[in-house]
Amino acid sequence: MLRRRIGGPSGPTAGALCLGTLPFGSTVDEKTSFAILDRFVEAGGNLIDTANNYVFWHPGTTGDESEATVGRWLASRRARDEVLISTKAGARPTVPGTGLETAEGLSATAIRKAARESLRRLGTDRIDLYWAHVxxxxxxxxxxxxxxDELVLAGQVGILGCSNHTTWRTERARALARARGWTGYTCVQQRYSYLQPRFDMGLPESAHVHVTPELLDYVRDEPDLTVMAYSSLLSGAYTRADKPLAAAYDHPGTASRLAVLREVAAELGATPNQVVLSWLLGGDVPVMPIVGASSVEQLDEILGALDVKLTPDTRERLDRAGLSAS
Incomplete structure (x- = not known):
């Protein structure tokens, strides 16, 4: 798998695709989760993304499940030195059965507790990429x-990122870190895919922040900043009739972009999902997709995106689709 350095010139080297593990240990059982992780590493992938609250909203879960499953896989395969672990703090409910209204937040006490518990669940002494989740x-x-910064200096954390933060808050945080000589955010994780939502409507949950043109303009001038995209395949909506798009995507531009996406996929002998991932990877601001899979077969389709090459003309067709309609 093609690799790139993330988080600036001194950051670690990661595979082109990041494996998201949100459903592992809950809607995806442990045996299947392990098989997906095995296949990802076999294919050259090494960046695994989880969080300390996945998936608290699923009945019968606590938010421990994804990290704990990844931790058991790391121990079982003795794979800790082969992979980079990415996890998050800030969005775990403090009251069981509630949602983000009781989120732990980003106070000193909350962060230290979250990091300590994530390290325990993952069975490791370091987190390679640690996110302020919301x-x-x-x-x-x-x-x-x-x-x-204390966690970085203590060797518990490698590089830092912010997820679901507005661009102005990201810039303010990075400027403050520079001024204080602290470790700053060098990764940004937002919702992003080929289809674009209406920005005058909220996404399915209020905590989601979508990549905006403003963020991409900012990143062009910040060479140490890596952009990662979650929900890059819109939970299967490109190919599955049972996965409807959110209301924010209900505008004329969506139909136009979907039509061109399907045309390009047919021309290239690829799937729409593979074209979307290739489009993200090859933009003038390269974006690292965080991809999820509930089976090895789904992961194999995703990995096929690395063989899909978009010419400049094809990319322009995809970029221009839906502009006049929306």
Missing amino acids: EDRSVPLEETLGTL
Whole structure:
């Protein structure tokens, strides 16, 4: 698998695709989760993304499941030194059965506790990429960033990222870290795919923040900043009739983009999912897709995206589709 350095010139080298493990240990059982992880590493992948709250919203779960499953796989395969572990803090509910309204947040106390518990569940002494999962404007940035820097200095964390943060908050945090000599955010993780939502409507859950043109413009001038995209395949909506698009995608531009996407996929002998991933990887601001799979067969289709090459003319067709309609 093609590799790239993430988080700036001193950051680790990761495979082109990141494996998201949100359903592991819950809707995807442990045996299947292990098989998917095995196949991903066999294919050259090495960046595994989880969080300390996956999937608290599923009946009968606590939020421990994904990290704990990844931790058991790491121990079983003795694979810790072969992979990079990415996990998150800030969005785990503090009251069982509730949602983000009781999220732990990004205070010093919450971050230290979250990191300690994630390390325990993962069975490791370090987190390679640690994310502030959602914004917490109730806590001063100085407190959040200072605490994250402590974790880096202690060797518990490698590089830092922010997920579901607005561009202006990301820039403010990075400027503050530079001014204080702290470790700053060098990765951004947002929702992003080929189909574009209406920005005057909310996404399915209020915590989601979508990649905006403003963010891409910002990243062009920030060579140390890596963009990663979750929900890059819209939970199967490109190919599955039982996975409807959110209301924010209900506009004329969606139909136009889907039509061109399917045309390009047919011309290349690829699937729409593979074209979407190739489109993300090869943009003028390269984006690392975080891909999820519930079977090895789904993962194999995803890995096939690495063999799909878009010419400049084809990319322009995809980019221009739906612009006048939307």
